Amino acid sequence: MIPAPAGDAPEASLRPRTVAAYAATAGPTAILSLPFSVYLPPYIAEGGVIAVGLVGLLFSLTTIWDGVVDPLIGTMIDRVRTGLGAHRRWMLLALVPLALLLVTIVTIGDSLPFAALFLLMVFFYSSYSLYEVAQLSWGSALVRSPADSALLYGMRDWFAKIALIAAFAAPAAAQIAIPGISLQGRIMAYASLFLVMVPIALFAIGRVPPRTIVAEPGIGWRNEIRVSLGFPPLMLLFGVQFLNSFAFGSLTSLFVFFAAAVLDLDAQSAILLFASFIGGAIASPVWTFLARRFGKPVTMIAMALLISGLLLATLAQQPRGLAQAAGFSLLLGTGFVGLLFIYSMLADLVPRDAARCGRSRSAFLFALLNLMQKFGVAAAIAVSYALLGLVGFDPQDGKASAGALHLLFVFQPVISWAIMIVLLLFMRRHMSHAAPRL
DSSP states (O other), X not given: OOOOOGGGOOOSSOXXXXXXXXXXXXXXXXXXXXXXXXXXXXXXXXXSSSOHHHHHHHHHHHHHHHHHHHHHHHHHHHHSOOSSOTTHHHHHHHHHHHHHHHHHHHHHGXXXXXXXXXXXXXXXXXXXXXXXXXXXXXXXXXXXXXXXXXXXXXXXXXXXXXXXXXXXXXXXXXXXXXXXXXXXXXXHXXXXXXXXXXXXXXXXXXXXXXXXXXXXXXXXXXXXXXXXXXXXXXXXXXXXXXXXXXXXXXXXXXXXXXXXXXXXXGGGHHHHHHHHHHHHHHHHHHHHHHHHHHOHHHHHHHHHHHHHHHHHHHHHSOOOHHXXXXXXXXXXXXXXXXXXXXXXXXXXXXXXXXXXXXXXXXXXXXXXXXXXXXXXXHHHHHHHHHHHHHTTOOXXXXXXXXXXXXXXXXXXXXXXHHHHHHHHHHHHHHHTOOOOOO
16 A cells, blocks of 8 residues: 555544544434334335335345445545545535435335335435445544554444434424324434434534545456455454344334334334434443453454343243333343444454555445445345235234234344354454554
8 A cells, every 4th residue: 555645644543533523424324324224114115105025125126236336336435536535525425415315215205116216225325335435444544453443433333323312312202292193204304313414424524634545556356356255354244244234124124013013102113212222322332441341242242142132031021011112122222332343343454454455445345344234234124024924914903913023023133143143253363463554
């Protein structure tokens, strides 16, 4: 990698203002990460234009598109020179189409035919990926040690939880103020917070210290594939990301139906989601400290065991009433934090990968990691809705299949996390030897 000029050399350690500014730049994509897995599938299904069984296919097809475009986005960010900076220009370019497409999807998405909605989601996901990949790879250019990466990405996750608390407060307040408000009303209230996060992100982008990233020619796709496949921790990390995303996608895609059919709290589902992110925001600084102290794989294993145990416990005793359900959601939310240290683990691997490849390809790797996340969530939605169709689940009469729904809600994520734990145990020996950063 071509070295940066002396005047642009990074600080020896992260400054608090750098950590705060970087974390705040995650706001727009943090706001938009959950509507598509929590609210959008049932919102589309209830519209009646697209059959329930085809909702999973819709998300699967958009993910196949991501499989093509995400690596190209990462390569573009790594190799194309930009006047405003290697990362910030792409983030700024993504915001306008992201906002316009969001407004279109949440206002008329449930009335569009399959092909039209598919095209809208393709462009939405592409804009989303451009912003998020640039933002994530920017973080890898800022950190200089595993402890720094745990802090930076841990605080990024903490800010994301705060943003989501604010976002989920909107539909929760709407449900309290407007009894019987539709799913469309809830998702519009949620998405409206995007307009608040955008100016915050624009301000924060200007406060993150610049890094000189010189676009370099690649070494060829064939050699890159060979180098990647021969780097076990990278392959294991991609598997961890897919399995964690599958588990998380299973929970979020079924949560609205679970609240209605199993907990009998359809009118309070937004409040329960709000409680889960309160739990995440409270726990995030604690888990960040533990990840810096004991390591990220250990922390992630602990989190997977915590959530799995909590889900399995509901088979013996379901939460009853709003108070118990809110407590369940609060505890569930505390367990999602440690699983998001996957990004910081990749940041630790970036310099080792660069030493193997001869150049830095951080954006490309973060694009692939994001792709594994999308594959996992899309696979979870596809499997969940296919199984719902198989058991004859009817969104208008969920109680008729409440038992089957409950089993899906519990066992899909638990099995996925069990396999993920095995991969993390293999990863522990690979993460202890970090190469010095370029």
